[in-house]
Amino acid sequence: MWALLLLVSLAAVSAEPRNFHGEKVFRVIPQNAEHVELIKSMAQTEGLDFWLPDSAQLVEQGKRADFHADGHVSYEVQALLQQSGMPYEILINDLQDALEKQRDSNIRAVHSYEKYNDLDTINAWSANIAAQNPGLVSRSSIGTSYQGRPIYLLKVGKSGANKKAVFIDCGFHAREWISPAFCQWFVKEAVSAYGVESEFTSLLDNLDIYVLPVLNVDGYVYTWTTNRMWRKTRSANPNSTCIGTDPNRNFNAGWCTAGASTRACDETYCGSAPESEPETKALANFIRANIPAIKGYLTIHSYSQMLLFPYSYSYAVAKDHNELNAVAQGAVNSLTSLYKTKYTYGPGGSTIYLAAGGSDDWAYDAGVKFSYTFELRDTGRYGFALPESQIKPTCEETMLAVKYIASYIKNNA
Numbered sequence: 527m528w529a530l531l532l533l534v535s536l537a538a539v540s541a542e543p544r545n546f547h548g549e550k551v552f553r554v555i556p557q558n559a560e561h562v563e564l565i566k567s568m569a570q571t572e573g574l575d576f577w578l579p580d581s582a583q584l585v586e587q588g589k590r591a592d593f594h595a596d597g598h599v600s601y602e603v604q605a606l607l608q609q610s611g612m613p614y615e616i617l618i619n620d621l622q623d624a625l626e627k628q629r630d631s632n633i634r635a636v637h638s639y640e641k642y643n644d645l646d647t648i649n650a651w652s653a654n655i656a657a658q659n660p661g662l663v664s665r666s667s668i669g670t671s672y673q674g675r676p677i678y679l680l681k682v683g684k685s686g687a688n689k690k691a692v693f694i695d696c697g698f699h700a701r702e703w704i705s706p707a708f709c710q711w712f713v714k715e716a717v718s719a720y721g722v723e724s725e726f727t728s729l730l731d732n733l734d735i736y737v738l739p740v741l742n743v744d745g746y747v748y749t750w751t752t753n754r755m756w757r758k759t760r761s762a763n764p765n766s767t768c769i770g771t772d773p774n775r776n777f778n779a780g781w782c783t784a785g786a787s788t789r790a791c792d793e794t795y796c797g798s799a800p801e802s803e804p805e806t807k808a809l810a811n812f813i814r815a816n817i818p819a820i821k822g823y824l825t826i827h828s829y830s831q832m833l834l835f836p837y838s839y840s841y842a843v844a845k846d847h848n849e850l851n852a853v854a855q856g857a858v859n860s861l862t863s864l865y866k867t868k869y870t871y872g873p874g875g876s877t878i879y880l881a882a883g884g885s886d887d888w889a890y891d892a893g894v895k896f897s898y899t900f901e902l903r904d905t906g907r908y909g910f911a912l913p914e915s916q917i918k919p920t921c922e923e924t925m926l927a928v929k930y931i932a933s934y935i936k937n938n939a
């Protein structure tokens with residue numbers, strides 16, 4: 527009897543994660559202004575969750591858009607699309623189904639490079655890999671999240687005087703799980719290649735590579751416990767019941783001027799001020815404190831298969847445009863050589879859309895010349911529900927691009 531009561535009350539406190547049963551992901555290509563208007567108005571009335579672009583405001587005629595619709599509106603959305611004559615496709619018929627297939631098993635005790643790991647597992651892994659590789663890997667914390675979690679940073683490289691550095695971060699947007707998986711993969715490759723493989727050995731002898739596995743730690747935890755589709759931070763907003771700021775709209779780079787929202791309920795909310803979030807402030811403080819050593823800044827997102835460089839807050843051409851473009855081309859060629867994965871590259875504003883307040887633009891203007899955003903696999907077949915079977919090939923090919931950029935920096939920066 528008491529055991530039963532205990533069970534019942536436990537169930538009541540540990541809320542079930544949101545279930546996405548019957549919810550669909552649509553891809554549309556609006557052909558005219560009416561189609562664009564329909565998407566924007568449906569976004570309001572039906573509460574669509576935009577996957578690509580990041581919000582309905584960024585939808586454009588002739589460009590594809592992917593969005594996820596709640597279970598009870600999926601049929602209505604489909605009927606409206608049908609009526610409008612807009613070309614559409616159902617990318618995912620049942621999101622819950624796709625999410626369950628994304629992971630091979632729900633029971634996870636140990637860390638694996640070919641699985642998605644929760645935050646506790648990632649934190650235990652980072653402590654361990656630093657302990658196992660003294661003199662090559664060390665761990666520190668750059669600060670604390672809104673909910674009080676440490677934000678860990680690994681420094682990878684042999685100690686030396688006046689080393690140049692490259693900074694790589696993952697896990698800005700909580701639901702982009704392939705991103706933290708890549709940061710873990712990178713550190714594994716570094717420790718196993720050092721002293722064995724000449725290119726990587728030379729990289730780590732000459733560069734310090736900072737790897738931040740999960741920046742938006744609160745959001746990441748939330749995607750594991752409560753809502754797999756969460757994107758933003760988890761900070762409270764005064765005068766709103768909506769939670770969170772988009773960390774990649776929260777930097778002081780044309781802050782909130784384009785492709786960002788001033789409404790707390792939106793997925794691209796820019797926050798109450800630049801660096802209003804403890805996570806973005808901690809990152810910016812670390813980079814500011816380590817300029818001019820930091821020559822490269824790589825921030826890893828998903829999905830789209832793109833390599834972007836400044837600017838995204840305007841169409842202005844970066845003063846290093848030609849070199850940034852040439853390095854992007856070399857990195858993409860190297861990536862594609864492995865599995866023929868197609869990538870596009872170019873300045874963010876003209877390659878995807880204007881979106882101000884991003885960390886790449888901020889780092890560039892702060893003096894980090896080689897500043898890039900990666901959008902990893904895929905192009906929307908699975909989107910954020912990328913199966914674990916794709917972690918290995920995605921990380922392997924991405925390694926080639928990252929090593930290309932790091933080598934270029936080692937030799938030229």
Ligand code: ARG
Pocket residue numbers: 580774827834838839874880881882883884885886887899
């Ligand atoms: N999907 C990414 C985002 O919207 C792209 C970032 C590109 N850079 C930028 N500064 N907007 O956050």
Ligand code: ZN
Pocket residue numbers: 698699702827828
């Ligand atoms: Zn992202």
